[in-house]
Amino acid sequence: MFKKSLAIAAAIIGMNAAAEEVTITGTVASKCVITTDTVGIYGNPTPSELSTAPADGGVLPIVRYDVLQANFYKARITYPESFSESPVLTDVVTWTGDVTVAEVTDAGMSAYDTSKVEFNNVTEVDLTIAGSTWFQVESTADYGVTKAFPAGTYRAVVSADCIAL
Amino acid sequence: MRYIMIAVMLSLCGYASAHQWTPTYPELELSYVEGILKVRMELFNSRSDVKYYEILVYNESFEPMKFATQERIVEVGYLKRKNIEIFIREQDRYRVTYICSKSKLLKGTGTATLVSSRICSKIK
Numbered sequence: 645m646f647k648k649s650l651a652i653a654a655a656i657i658g659m660n661a662a663a664e665e666v667t668i669t670g671t672v673a674s675k676c677v678i679t680t681d682t683v684g685i686y687g688n689p690t691p692s693e694l695s696t697a698p699a700d701g702g703v704l705p706i707v708r709y710d711v712l713q714a715n716f717y718k719a720r721i722t723y724p725e726s727f728s729e730s731p732v733l734t735d736v737v738t739w740t741g742d743v744t745v746a747e748v749t750d751a752g753m754s755a756y757d758t759s760k761v762e763f764n765n766v767t768e769v770d771l772t773i774a775g776s777t778w779f780q781v782e783s784t785a786d787y788g789v790t791k792a793f794p795a796g797t798y799r800a801v802v803s804a805d806c807i808a809l
Numbered sequence: 810m811r812y813i814m815i816a817v818m819l820s821l822c823g824y825a826s827a828h829q830w831t832p833t834y835p836e837l838e839l840s841y842v843e844g845i846l847k848v849r850m851e852l853f854n855s856r857s858d859v860k861y862y863e864i865l866v867y868n869e870s871f872e873p874m875k876f877a878t879q880e881r882i883v884e885v886g887y888l889k890r891k892n893i894e895i896f897i898r899e900q901d902r903y904r905v906t907y908i909c910s911k912s913k914l915l916k917g918t919g920t921a922t923l924v925s926s927r928i929c930s931k932i933k
Contacts, residue, residue: 674834678926679827680856707924716833728923729916801914801923807907808833808931 674713676771676806681778682706684802686785691792695784704780706746707804711771717806719769723783724800731796735788742782743767749775770809779804826856830910830928837902837932845877846902850893850930852910854885859926861885861913864895867929869906876905882913905932 686694687701696702709719723741727733745757750773761768771777781802787793831851840847852862862883866876877896885891897905909929 673832675829675831676833676928677827677829678928680858680924680926683858683924705924707926710827728914799923801925803925803927805927805929807929 672712674711674716676717676808677710678804678806679708679710680705680804681708684781684783686783686798686800688793690790692787692790693784694787694793694798696782697784700784704746704782705802706778706780707802708776708778709771709804709806710776711774711806714774715770715772715809717771717808719771719777719779720803720805720807721767721769721779721781722803722805723765723767723781724785724802725765726800727785727798728801729797729799731794731798733787733794735791738786739765740784740786741765743779744782745777746780747776747778749777753777826858828856828859828862828910828912828926828928829853830930833930834933835908835930837897837905840896842896844899846897846899848895848897848908848932850895850908850910851890852883852885852893853890855888856912856926857887859912859914860887861915863911863913864893865907865909865911865927866895866897866905867907867909868904871907874901874905883910907931 682705684696684705685703686696688694689700696704711717721743725739745754748754752773756769756777783800835848835850837846837848862885864878864881864883866874868874878893883891883893895908907929909927911927912925914923914925
């Protein structure tokens with residue numbers, strides 16, 4: 645008798661479980677996602693130069709910006725003007741750099757290279773098209789007047805900002 | 810040497826990590842303290858190289874503004890979300906413009922070039 649009741653109860657629970665529904669909800673809202681696609685590496689083509697250019701044995705850092713809706717954000721990328729970590733340097737380091745569009749998900753985004761605003765070591769781009777844009781950052785450091793960089797580890801920081809308009 | 814370079818390049822190819830700070834246009838709400846407004850933000854960390862983020866509040870000219878929050882440097886684990894409440898004086902409600910989160914990079918970690926990310930939302 646008890647076994648039968650147990651079987652009926654189990655069957656009822658089983659039927660209820662089969663009738664359950666799981667809801668998945670999602671919201672699409674404007675947002676900006678900054679992704680570090682590739683961290684850069686300095687090549688050392690001459691004793692006095694460190695460069696992320698592939699021709700100099702370096703690797704270009706690449707940052708990806710994903711925007712879900714157009715005209716909501718601007719990208720501001722700053723190439724380094726100092727080392728965050730280095731051996732003691734007794735002479736002046738001259739910094740140069742450039743930020744360019746590497747890849748796009750929409751053909752119209754290639755116009756970012758012409759519409760970008762550059763000042764000092766900063767590049768600003770209004771993200772006027774929804775989708776992903778990959779920006780590559782070139783950075784070169786020249787030490788003194790063709791002076792050799794002391795041996796050691798050198799690190800520099802690229803700043804990637806996404807600012808709501 | 811060539812093999813070391815190839816190994817480094819291969820390890821970098823699969824590297825991708827992201828920082829997300831929402832909503833884009835948060836609204837100031839009344840808080841439980843008189844004269845203080847609050848704003849709710851959400852931080853999502855999918856940067857495996859970053860564990861800490863700094864919360865920053867600016868005016869329209871990107872000058873720092875006074876604010877309060879539980880922690881200014883927030884620890885957010887990899888692939889974790891954190892809801893953050895930021896408190897602002899009511900007298901500053903029309904001056905506060907940007908609420909930002911910035912990744913904090915630890916010294917001595919990573920490779921030659923590090924990427925610091927900062928996302929700023931704008932008060933509605």
